[in-house]
Amino acid sequence: QVQLVESGGGLVQAGGSLRLSCAVSGRTVSSSAMAWFRQGPGKEREFVTAVSRSGLSTYSADSVKGRFTISRDNAKNTVYLQMNNLKPEDTAVYYCAARVGPYSENRDQYDYWGQGTQVTVSS
Numbered sequence: 001q002v003q004l005v006e007s008g009g010g011l012v013q014a015g016g017s018l019r020l021s022c023a024v025s026g027r028t029v030s031s032s033a034m035a036w037f038r039q040g041p042g043k044e045r046e047f048v049t050a051v052s053r054s055g056l057s058t059y060s061a062d063s064v065k066g067r068f069t070i071s072r073d074n075a076k077n078t079v080y081l082q083m084n085n086l087k088p089e090d091t092a093v094y095y096c097a098a099r100v101g102p103y104s105e106n107r108d109q110y111d112y113w114g115q116g117t118q119v120t121v122s123s
Contacts, residue, residue: 002026002112004096009117012086016121020081022096022114029072030055033103034079035110036070038092038119045095047105049081059103064090086121093118 008020020036035050049060049070058070069082079096094117097110104110 002098004098004112004114006094006096006114006117009094009119011120011122014086014088014121014123016086017082017084018086018119020083020094020096020117020119022079022081024077024079024096024098027098027112028074029077029079029098030074032098032100034070034072035097035099035103035105036068036079036081037095037097037107037110038090039095039116040089040092043092045107047107048094050103050105051079052103057103059105061105083119086119088121088123091119091121 003025005023036048037045039045051058051070067085072079096114098112099110
């Protein structure tokens with residue numbers, strides 16, 4: 001049974017930073033494309049960033065480039081999302097996802113999901 005558990009969300013002021021964690025069990029992160037998605041109030045779930053199965057490539061939405069960084073620790077079987085210079089429009093529930101196949105920006109192609117963690121950025 002594959003489980004993804006996110007943590008690290010919270011309330012932060014604009015310009016601040018947060019680091020989200022996604023602890024994975026039942027599947028190794030090194031054999032999966034791992035991604036972060038987010039869903040803001042009244043919005044659809046959208047792609048944020050991903051790391052390839054090899055770990056050699058990362059991909060990010062234009063809205064977070066230069067501010068958010070995805071990384072993974074194979075030994076801890078955990079994926080991280082470092083978020084810097086946060087903006088009020090980053091407010092959302094953030095979800096970790098894993099895909100057996102290659103990286104994708106399409107949420108429908110991910111096989112496993114966490115329960116989400118709330119990030120709120122105040123102005």
